[in-house]
Amino acid sequence: MPRGRVLKLITSFCTKGEILVAKQCAICGKAKQNGNLVSHSNIKTHRRWEPNLRYVRAIVNGTPRRLRVCTRCLRSGRVQRSA
Secondary structure (H helix, E strand, O other): OOOOOOOOOOOEEOHHHOEEOOOEOOOOOOEOEEEEEEOOOOOEEEEEEOOOEEEEEEEEOOEEEEEEEEHHHHHHOOOOEOO
């Protein structure tokens, strides 16, 4: 990389200055995990487990907002969905 060039941190910003992290549940914070897939012959291969996220309109502090929420939070009722 050439000298003098500054890398900028790329983040998406929601309303009111909150940072939206990619592939992470807004309610419980579940994010992607890394590990190894181990075969029957004990060969290790790198793999990544990603959460099952859905965009939903939910009520946060009395106002409807779009959030990325994992399906476990949706199923357990931790999210109050807006109509």
